[in-house]
Amino acid sequence: MKRTVTKMIESICLPQALDFWFKQLNINYQTHTPTVKVVSKTIINDVVKLVLKPSKAFGEFVAGQHVRLKLEINGIGEERCYSIANLPNRAGLVELFIKVQGQVSQSIKETVKKGLVLDISKPFGQNHQQSFDTFIAGGIGITAMWPLFKASNNKDAKLLYLTRINNGSQSAALLKEIKASKFYKNGQVVIENGRSFLSDSANIGEFLEGAKKAISCGSEGFNEVINTQVYLVKPDISLSFESFKSTNAAPVKHEIKTDIQVKLINSDKTIVVDNKTSLLDSLLNAGIKAKHGCKQGICHECTCRVSAASLLNDVNKTIQLCTTFPSTDLELEL
Template sequence: MKTLPFIYNQPKEFLASLQPKEWADFILGEINPLFSLTATKARVIGIRNESLDSKTLVLKTNRNWKGFQAGQHVPVTIEIAGRRVTRFYSLSSAPGDKNPTITVKKQNGGLVSHFINERVQVGDILELGAAQGDFVLSKEIPNKILMIAGGSGITPIHSILQDLSKRDYKGQVKLLYFSRFREDIIFYDSFAKLEAENPWLEIKHVLTDVKAEGFDFGFLTNEMLHSFVPDLTDRLVYLCGPAPLQGPAKFMLGDVKIISELFLLPNQVNFSTSSKGPKEVVLLQSHRTILLKGEKSILDELEDNGIYAPSGCKMGICHTCVCKKVSGSVTNLMNQTVSGEGEENIQICVSRAEARLELDL
């Protein structure tokens, strides 16, 4: 005879079945949405416009928040149209600030970035994961630093500069920041204030799309780099932004030590060698078999079919989407390498199906 589900041999088995922490979280959440025994939650207590298409959210976190290092990013989970979606965003405030901030720029096709900029309001609750990332200050901060950023890649650098200012840094930092046009510059007023208050900081804004009085114009060149930083080889370089900036920058910097973080947007992933024909994909945990066209990443094609696997950044950075490929071949869209047919872990946000796949999903 089948054992009834509420009969247990040991008291601890019965207690475990009740999932007391989940029940407690539910009850606490009804009292106050910020209350939780396990989850890190944050209420939006302020919203600032930083540019035409980016906003800063000022957050009040619950006691589960463990803080962060300047330059790190954090998983942000939000409910959109009835489903929970997670993306990674860099903290833009200094670690010691009472209320941490994240700054989000709208991205083409970015579900969460558009939702945050257009729909999130003061009072809304977000769920945060643990801060992570190695784009941080070293224990021994060098005397001379060069920072190069493009677009939303400025966010972790803004956090680092805020941190240096609070530490009463005595060295020298130069920042080269590329934006499309004047109104596209994120943190323009904040940077002006930082530069005025800290004699160790020098900032050069460069516009790439529209010329404007008082701003440099164009893309990064050797001449621009060495004119702004004659002592380049004496500096540690922090580089953050999209691939079209990072590739040339790394080539020009040569042997100079670089700490970098790549912001690879979905429209920058290389689909130049497309897959031929649909591929059968077996989802072992879900007991489902579907056909993927091989025209997008596995993650995107699963979502097109109404299947939402765990994911975060969709850029190949956070590894939230890693799953086991039991069999079959995929192409890594970051470097166009083709995998073997055997078992291995893959990032489905930057992998494309090349042959029949079995995935542990």
């Protein structure tokens, strides 16, 4: 009897159990389970801005990191990864900009209210803010590039923000600072219609003058255009990408291949994969513990070096496993 009572008391006092009760009472006392309280919610057309106050267990974040927000929709737990759109601040607040484009974001728009407590992951993702001199953002990709740009130690860093005019005014309204900021060396805020701007490679050539290391963040299609245009005018630049892409979408427009060999050099293994499953999923399905985070091409946790492949036009030998669908045999430094 004594043992049973002791076990009961112990289980009630487990940090996780205490966190459960603190979640209902006051998240500031939670020590193990990261949660956030919704401080405010703003909706402008198809973008929801959430300002969140995290519990202690959330810890600290740096510019350019991401979180997974957890929700229950019709009794099913769902998670989505979002970039933290602000810099660390004394109030400890976290801002997320969520484009409404699927069931989860629609549910956030409709059901998340001020005062609600949500489960969240700890912040994650590489801290690469200091290494770029040029930032390119397409549409809602601005939310990932903006904090990196602001935190950059490079005083000559430039940010090019390309978006459709309508979306641009929405995002700019949300990210009010953009209106007053000097992104460009001539001091102008650059909000252009992506297509017409990019059809003129002279413009992007002027923007890229002096650029050595750039990063582009946007939809997969946006990054493809940037990839082509940038290398056209500046073939020697080092260009990285963050793509917003659903790994569930069928990416293969060509014939399905099921006999692609992926050699893992460091672990001396070879697995056979197909071209309709992301490399990350193929590795995980084969029981290989590949490091990953968002599975959406955002966090860079799954970045891996390729030693021989014809991926991404062979321009960059570093790939993100979660958004790469192999078309040919390759070797990974894994």
